[in-house]
Amino acid sequence: MTETGVELAMHARSLVLGYGDSRIIHEVTLRAEPASITAILGPNGSGKSTLMKGLCGLLPPVSGRLELFGKDVTGWETSKLVRNSLGYVPQVKNVFSSLTVRENLDLGAATCRPLCHERMERVFELFPDLHVAQKKTARVLSGGQRNMLALGRALMTEPRLLLVDEPTAGLSPKYAEAVWDHLIRIRESGLGVIVVEQNVEAALENADAVYLLVSGSVAFEGSGSDLASDVNLANSFLGGVDRKTNG
Amino acid sequence: MSTLTDAIGYGLVSAILIALSASAFSLQYSVSGVPNFAHGDLLTIGAYGALVAQRMGLNLAAGAAIGGISGGIFGWLMYRVVLRTFVRRGARLVFTVAVTAGIALILENSIGLIFGNSNVNLVVANQVARHIGPFLWTNTQLVILIGGAVLLGALYFILLRTDFGRAIRAISDNPDLARASGVRVERTVQMTWLMCGALAALAGVALAMSEPNFGIYLGSDFLLVTFAAAIIGGIGKVNGAVIGALIIGVVTEVSGSYLSAGFKQVCAITILVIVLLVRPNGLLNIQRAGAEA
Numbered sequence: 001m002t003e004t005g006v007e008l009a010m011h012a013r014s015l016v017l018g019y020g021d022s023r024i025i026h027e028v029t030l031r032a033e034p035a036s037i038t039a040i041l042g043p044n045g046s047g048k049s050t051l052m053k054g055l056c057g058l059l060p061p062v063s064g065r066l067e068l069f070g071k072d073v074t075g076w077e078t079s080k081l082v083r084n085s086l087g088y089v090p091q092v093k094n095v096f097s098s099l100t101v102r103e104n105l106d107l108g109a110a111t112c113r114p115l116c117h118e119r120m121e122r123v124f125e126l127f128p129d130l131h132v133a134q135k136k137t138a139r140v141l142s143g144g145q146r147n148m149l150a151l152g153r154a155l156m157t158e159p160r161l162l163l164v165d166e167p168t169a170g171l172s173p174k175y176a177e178a179v180w181d182h183l184i185r186i187r188e189s190g191l192g193v194i195v196v197e198q199n200v201e202a203a204l205e206n207a208d209a210v211y212l213l214v215s216g217s218v219a220f221e222g223s224g225s226d227l228a229s230d231v232n233l234a235n236s237f238l239g240g241v242d243r244k245t246n247g
Numbered sequence: 248m249s250t251l252t253d254a255i256g257y258g259l260v261s262a263i264l265i266a267l268s269a270s271a272f273s274l275q276y277s278v279s280g281v282p283n284f285a286h287g288d289l290l291t292i293g294a295y296g297a298l299v300a301q302r303m304g305l306n307l308a309a310g311a312a313i314g315g316i317s318g319g320i321f322g323w324l325m326y327r328v329v330l331r332t333f334v335r336r337g338a339r340l341v342f343t344v345a346v347t348a349g350i351a352l353i354l355e356n357s358i359g360l361i362f363g364n365s366n367v368n369l370v371v372a373n374q375v376a377r378h379i380g381p382f383l384w385t386n387t388q389l390v391i392l393i394g395g396a397v398l399l400g401a402l403y404f405i406l407l408r409t410d411f412g413r414a415i416r417a418i419s420d421n422p423d424l425a426r427a428s429g430v431r432v433e434r435t436v437q438m439t440w441l442m443c444g445a446l447a448a449l450a451g452v453a454l455a456m457s458e459p460n461f462g463i464y465l466g467s468d469f470l471l472v473t474f475a476a477a478i479i480g481g482i483g484k485v486n487g488a489v490i491g492a493l494i495i496g497v498v499t500e501v502s503g504s505y506l507s508a509g510f511k512q513v514c515a516i517t518i519l520v521i522v523l524l525v526r527p528n529g530l531l532n533i534q535r536a537g538a539e540a
């Protein structure tokens with residue numbers, strides 16, 4: 001429980017992360033509420049993916065503290081976090097490409113032996129495309145189908161908080177919109193979502209809270225409309241992103 | 248004509264031994280990234296395990312079981328005690344090669360110390376040869392063929408139909424994503440080394456059964472054909488190891504029966520080089536290693 005009386009889905013306090021001797025994330029504090037979408041924005045190389053890897057336990061923190069639904073989970077292994085209601089979709093290599101669609105989903109259900117049929121039905125309901133493509137090897141899927149499968153696989157672990165790293169990267173605007181629709185539906189079903197997004201407009205429009213990460217530190221946190229109305233920040237950052245994504 | 252079909256028949260027996268050995272090697276590599284240069288010694292341990300059982304008065308089936316269990320334990324220990332540290336640290340290939348080669352030396356010398364350096368043999372009853380279709384096989388060879396096929400079938404079943412097998416394939420495809428799916432990666436890798444150690448040791452028992460006698464280099468002499476088969480097929484793939492084993496097994500036996508038996512290893516390497524020139528990643532690999540059945 002926090003001061004406000006609402007249990008946070010995730011609370012990272014002064015998290016420091018890095019690879020070897022190089023520090024990438026400097027004392028980042030992040031709060032994500034349940035049943036809401038928290039977006040992480042930032043230029044390329046600002047450490048968004050590194051932060052996500054820290055939040056899901058793939059990168060053990062140099063210092064700082066990580067809480068998941070009020071429980072101290074600092075230093076926990078990823079598979080243990082996943083068994084404790086955390087879901088994670090990486091930015092790249094987000095499906096098992098040598099396995100079939102169905103096997104990808106089955107693996108997600110490694111955490112739930114008897115009940116996975118129900119879960120799979122729910123995932124197929126959310127992504128009917130996957131139902132049709134069950135027997136295909138994930139390698140042959142299109143970029144859009146792949147991202148759907150990545151989301152579906154993570155949902156099979158039945159998370160209460162889902163971390164998604166750039167689910168719309170490389171997708172056409174139409175597919176990107178479909179992905180956001182899914183994220184919104186996932187939120188409606190009560191899950192917390194932390195999403196890294198390069199498309200600032202989509203994030204500002206759909207997210208309940210926004211973090212702006214610059215060079216591994218939080219440069220801004222607040223609601224999407226706050227960021228949009230902060231003209232200076234918006235100009236320097238949104239301009240920066242636009243140049244990067246278009247170039 | 249009959250020499251050709253006889254040679255092909257022997258080739259098939261060889262092939263099943265190579266297939267067992269190469270699938271075990273390949274799977275260990277694909278879950279942990281370690282090319283196990285002490286793999287041959289797992290075969291040797293299996294053979295000596297069966298020998299010990301026989302000397303205690305047990306029959307060959309019990310001997311095979313004891314050999315298999317010993318190999319499983321040694322395979323697991325190798326990973327758990329020594330290699331795991333290097334794998335976790337992300338050690339480069341040269342280091343794991345050097346370390347496993349070192350383990351091989353230690354094992355061979357220890358076996359030599361315990362059992363002596365002179366050759367030994369398993370007592371195998373009933374070496375009557377009989378014709379089956381065009382092939383001429385002894386009873387022992389038949390047992391090896393059938394037993395080997397059953398083991399390979401069981402391996403396929405585990406890989407394709409069980410949670411354990413799916414976890415193995417997931418880890419070799421993408422270890423971090425496996426973790427993010429809740430797969431207990433560390434435990435699965437250890438179990439894989441145990442299973443493959445047992446598989447290799449059973450191949451070693453069969454190899455010892457098919458040789459008039461053997462010594463401490465039984466398995467390490469088999470390493471070259473094992474590597475060749477695993478690499479030809481595309482390392483990390485059981486299908487590939489089986490196809491590689493068929494090619495290596497049959498071609499080496501046939502060429503050995505026309506040239507001299509000493510040409511077998513040369514022949515295996517020649518095939519390996521030719522295949523790699525044409526398909527640098529092996530016959531079945533589309534991109535990178537990933538254990539597929």
Ligand SMILES: Nc1ncnc2c1ncn2[C@@H]1O[C@H](COP(=O)(O)OP(=O)(O)OP(=O)(O)O)[C@@H](O)[C@H]1O
Nearest residue numbers: 019024042043044045046047048049050051091166
């Ligand atoms: N495995 C790694 N080892 C060492 N350095 C890394 C590793 N992964 C990322 N980095 C470095 O960490 C920094 C941040 O990378 P990160 O991938 O977190 O950025 P990002 O904000 O996700 O970028 P993008 O928008 O391009 O996805 C970069 O300087 C990168 O070079």
Ligand SMILES: [Mg+2]
Nearest residue numbers: 048049050091
């Ligand atoms: Mg990134």
